[in-house]
Amino acid sequence: MQERPDMDEPITEATATESPAEEPNAGEEVSQDPQAMQARMREMERALEEQKNLYLRTLADFQNYRRRQQEEMERSRLHLLESLMEELLPILDNFERALQAAEATRELEPLLEGVRLTARQIKNLLARYDIHPIEAVGRPFDPNLHEAIQRIETDEYEDGIVIDEVERGYRIGERVLRPSRVIVARRPEHHVSTEGIDVEV
Structure with missing residues (x-):
């Protein structure tokens, strides 16, 4: 005679239990993309x-x-x-x-x-x-500073020397306010007479 199972013994059903997925921590910052940064x-x-x-x-x-x-x-x-x-x-x-x-x-x-x-x-x-007179008499004629109103032939001065000042010139700083109006010496031209001299050609 076969032995009957004990009906009073509780029958347990095998149930497959799966561990639930871990939820991300809400307080943890999600790292950004390095390329975007x-x-x-x-x-x-x-x-x-x-x-x-x-x-x-x-x-x-x-x-x-x-x-x-x-x-x-x-x-x-x-x-x-x-x-x-x-x-x-x-x-x-x-x-x-x-x-x-x-x-x-x-x-x-x-x-x-x-x-x-x-x-x-x-x-x-x-x-x-800063306005000062322009030096003229006894100096070489300078068209940037002087205005020649007359040239006089003389042997007493070198050619181009200012021998007299008719109206004084002035400068303001380095700028000419007005030029000096002057008389300038000019060397006389000496002509050699050829009278009585035979000139061979």
Whole structure:
């Protein structure tokens, strides 16, 4: 007789149990793509370089503007000063002519001294504005500084030497305000007479 299984023994069913998949940690940052990060860095570098170039261009434009303004102000100052001096110099010429006439006659000594004083004051005023007379007499003629109004033949001076000054010239800094009007020496041409001399050809 076969032995019957014990019906009271619980029958257990074999169930396949699978371990559930691990969930990603919500607090953990997902790493970015390195190529995307490099592209982003290059974009930021380009933007920074553009801002730098813009700043340098703006700075250069401002410096050029300031330089142009300073040059314009200097030109305006010189223009005004030249206009003033062009009106003042004829007065100085008249005083110097009066001095020459008074010294020739030796009359009215007080007036002569007053004229001398006035001339000195005007010359000092010119010097304060960097305006100085141009040296002429005894110097070689320079077309940049002198204006020849006459040439005189003479053996006393070398050819091209300024022997007299009709009107004094002045310069303002390195610029000629007006040239000196001068008389320039010229060597006389010596002609050899051939009268009574047979010239063989």
